[in-house]
Amino acid sequence: MIYNRIALIGLGLIAGSIGLAVRKRGLAGETTGSASTAKSREIARNRGLVDHVCKTNAEAVAGADLVILCVPVGVMDAVAAEIAPHLAEGATVTDVGSVKRAVIDAVAPHMPGYVEFVPGHPIAGTENSGPDAGFAALFENRWFLMTPTESTSEAAVARLQDFWEGMGALVARMDPDHHDRVLAVTSHVPHLIAYTMVGVADDLRRVTNQEVVNFSAAGFRDFTRIAASDPTMWRDVFLNNRQATLEILGRFTEEIFALQRAIRRGDGEHLFNHFSRTRNIRRGIIDAGQDTAEPNFGRSAGGL
Amino acid sequence: MIYNRIALIGLGLIAGSIGLAVRKRGLAGETTGSASTAKSREIARNRGLVDHVCKTNAEAVAGADLVILCVPVGVMDAVAAEIAPHLAEGATVTDVGSVKRAVIDAVAPHMPGYVEFVPGHPIAGTENSGPDAGFAALFENRWFLMTPTESTSEAAVARLQDFWEGMGALVARMDPDHHDRVLAVTSHVPHLIAYTMVGVADDLRRVTNQEVVNFSAAGFRDFTRIAASDPTMWRDVFLNNRQATLEILGRFTEEIFALQRAIRRGDGEHLFNHFSRTRNIRRGIIDAGQDTAEPNFGRSAGGL
Numbered sequence: 278m279i280y281n282r283i284a285l286i287g288l289g290l291i292a293g294s295i296g297l298a299v300r301k302r303g304l305a306g307e308t309t310g311s312a313s314t315a316k317s318r319e320i321a322r323n324r325g326l327v328d329h330v331c332k333t334n335a336e337a338v339a340g341a342d343l344v345i346l347c348v349p350v351g352v353m354d355a356v357a358a359e360i361a362p363h364l365a366e367g368a369t370v371t372d373v374g375s376v377k378r379a380v381i382d383a384v385a386p387h388m389p390g391y392v393e394f395v396p397g398h399p400i401a402g403t404e405n406s407g408p409d410a411g412f413a414a415l416f417e418n419r420w421f422l423m424t425p426t427e428s429t430s431e432a433a434v435a436r437l438q439d440f441w442e443g444m445g446a447l448v449a450r451m452d453p454d455h456h457d458r459v460l461a462v463t464s465h466v467p468h469l470i471a472y473t474m475v476g477v478a479d480d481l482r483r484v485t486n487q488e489v490v491n492f493s494a495a496g497f498r499d500f501t502r503i504a505a506s507d508p509t510m511w512r513d514v515f516l517n518n519r520q521a522t523l524e525i526l527g528r529f530t531e532e533i534f535a536l537q538r539a540i541r542r543g544d545g546e547h548l549f550n551h552f553s554r555t556r557n558i559r560r561g562i563i564d565a566g567q568d569t570a571e572p573n574f575g576r577s578a579g580g581l
Numbered sequence: 582m583i584y585n586r587i588a589l590i591g592l593g594l595i596a597g598s599i600g601l602a603v604r605k606r607g608l609a610g611e612t613t614g615s616a617s618t619a620k621s622r623e624i625a626r627n628r629g630l631v632d633h634v635c636k637t638n639a640e641a642v643a644g645a646d647l648v649i650l651c652v653p654v655g656v657m658d659a660v661a662a663e664i665a666p667h668l669a670e671g672a673t674v675t676d677v678g679s680v681k682r683a684v685i686d687a688v689a690p691h692m693p694g695y696v697e698f699v700p701g702h703p704i705a706g707t708e709n710s711g712p713d714a715g716f717a718a719l720f721e722n723r724w725f726l727m728t729p730t731e732s733t734s735e736a737a738v739a740r741l742q743d744f745w746e747g748m749g750a751l752v753a754r755m756d757p758d759h760h761d762r763v764l765a766v767t768s769h770v771p772h773l774i775a776y777t778m779v780g781v782a783d784d785l786r787r788v789t790n791q792e793v794v795n796f797s798a799a800g801f802r803d804f805t806r807i808a809a810s811d812p813t814m815w816r817d818v819f820l821n822n823r824q825a826t827l828e829i830l831g832r833f834t835e836e837i838f839a840l841q842r843a844i845r846r847g848d849g850e851h852l853f854n855h856f857s858r859t860r861n862i863r864r865g866i867i868d869a870g871q872d873t874a875e876p877n878f879g880r881s882a883g884g885l
Contacts, residue, residue: 351849375799400795400796400799401798401799402798403876403877404863404876404877405876410876419798420795420796420798422796447795449795455787458787458788459788459792459793459796460796460799462781462782462785462793462801463782463792463793463796463800463801464796464799464800465800466778467778467800467801467803467804468800469837469840470774470778470837471800471803472840472855472856472859473837474771474774474833475859475862475863476836476859477766477829477832477836478766478767478862479858479859479861479862481766481832483759483762484762484763484766486862486865488763488767489763489766489767489862490862490865490866490871491704491724491751491753491869491871492704492724492726492763492767492768493767493866493872494704494705494706494871494872495679495704495706495764495767495768496767496768496769496771496772496775496807497766497771498863498866498871498872499771499775499803499804499806499807500803501859501863501866501872502803502863502872502877502878503800503803504856504859504860504862504863505860505863505864506856508852508853508856509853511852511856512849512852512853512856513849515844515852516844516847516849516852519844519845519847522844523841523844525781526837526841526844528781528784529777529778529781530834530837530838532777532780532781533774533777533830533834534834536773536776536777537827539819540819540820540823540826540827540830541823541827543820543823545655545816545817545820548816548819548820549812549813549816551776551780552776552815553812554780554783555776555779555780555783555805555808556808556809557783558779558782558783558790558793558805558808559779559802559805559806559808559809560809561790561791561794562794562797562802562805565794565795567794567795567797567798568797568798568802568805568806568880569880572707572708572709573707573708573806574878574879574880575878575879575880576872576873576878576879
């Protein structure tokens with residue numbers, strides 16, 4: 278048991294997975310959670326995501342020594358303002374937002390001096406969202422990045438690290454601006470590209486949607502998974518990590534124009550060289566335990 | 582048993598999978614195969630991909646009533662010229678190339694009048710290549726597209742359809758130019774985009790490769806799978822499906838600029854609307870049995 282009472286604000290995929298992992302691994306005395314809709318609260322109650330499902334965020338945070346903000350980045354400001362007067366003295370407040378600089382700017386000003394704020398981001402998720410989507414194993418062998426500020430006490434940071442390691446995660450610290458740049462590469466721009474490609478396929482006149490669906494196993498289907506992610510969450514990510522996203526996107530379009538030019542000119546050597554140097558990263562990801570080595574992510578076996 | 586003797590030219594992922602499926606399902610009296618390197622022939626022999634591993638393509642096709650060209654699109658012309666004098670009267674020649682118009686232009690002129698040519702393309706594969714990579718279940722519940730020309734006899738087309746259905750595939754006929762346009766959307770441009778994104782990530786100065794690897798589970802790792810595909814095969818695809826690829830790529834860059842502009846202007850409504858309409862295609866793909874409904878393609882379960 279690392280905390281006495283943990284409050285989960287917002288009961289979607291991430292909070293649900295935290296709630297289930299905390300229970301399974303005995304990391305807290307008790308857990309509370311709040312969600313804005315009655316339906317989400319009912320599902321959370323039925324699935325046992327937390328011990329006490331609360332109607333208001335204020336009620337959920339009362340007496341908690343750890344508060345985890347699991348809401349879209351765009352509402353962090355309002356939620357922080359709402360809970361601030363109800364936070365217990367000495368409580369740690371953390372979050373799971375996919376961007377860190379904007380969350381710090383939104384949350385930190387509201388935090389009372391007697392509260393520790395440790396921004397964080399678990400690099401884990403699925404294409405599903407909502408209170409139905411969570412599962413206890415989500416964070417196992419996945420990274421949790423912490424971006425503590427200078428004013429955060431070392432004791433609060435170390436305790437939060439113990440908590441995430443207790444859920445099976447790997448933990449690292451990072452500068453918030455660097456975090457936003459790294460995630461623009463490994464998450465934000467890939468999502469934008471996937472959303473774009475799926476949108477293009479959906480919008481063609483000369484190729485039907487049924488053809489796209491039937492013949493998607495040749496590559497396209499891989500893109501549809503992340504393009505099925507939560508639209509609100511992703512809108513907020515792009516609005517709040519504008520600079521890094523646009524920078525990486527600029528690099529991407531530069532490269533795609535170079536490859537487009539090679540195709541137009543019939544420059545097979547340029548294409549071959551480019552396609553040859555991209556295998557190593559996948560090998561590194563598999564060796565680091567961040568993906569399966571099974572062909573087709575394992576879904577071919579048995580002819581899915 | 583649908584054919585007496587099947588010859589597989591080239592012993593990579595696709596030929597190996599055909600050889601194993603033919604044996605498992607008893608679709609041929611015997612099978613032969615040829616590969617250009619001694620190492621590939623040795624692996625094919627050890628894995629039992631075909632009954633007779635031949636050193637030359639001429640030897641492999643002798644007496645075969647079905648010849649399947651399983652070589653990169655760029656060498657179809659040379660291979661067709663080489664085997665033509667050795668083909669048995671009444672034999673059917675087919676292929677598995679990812680583009681169809683260019684293969685027809687390369688192969689058809691070499692075919693003797695007493696041979697039936699039925700161009701084809703199985704919409705199945707993995708990121709792996711070579712004689713080690715094949716497995717018998719690869720084509721189960723996957724589509725095989727045939728693009729027969731007007732001169733192909735109906736009997737030869739129907740027999741090839743029986744053969745592929747015998748391996749568990751679904752079979753459809755398509756116009757070759759339409760095939761190339763459909764595959765540009767569902768396969769060629771997605772591969773080019775994945776190769777581009779992985780290349781960009783590999784090339785950054787301010788984000789290390791270790792960071793890319795460690796934090797790839799947030800989306801990027803999905804792209805690395807198809808960007809690990811065979812460089813020779815993909816070079817040939819782009820050189821031989823230039824027009825359709827460039828057309829779809831043009832649509833893609835147009836859309837990505839629209840989203841980039843929305844990010845720059847902070848137009849959350851545009852982003853939200855775009856991200857909301859891409860979920861249906863994934864649902865269609867899952868309902869059509871072309872992908873798994875499991876979150877993260879099933880790899881999260883057990884915390885991979």
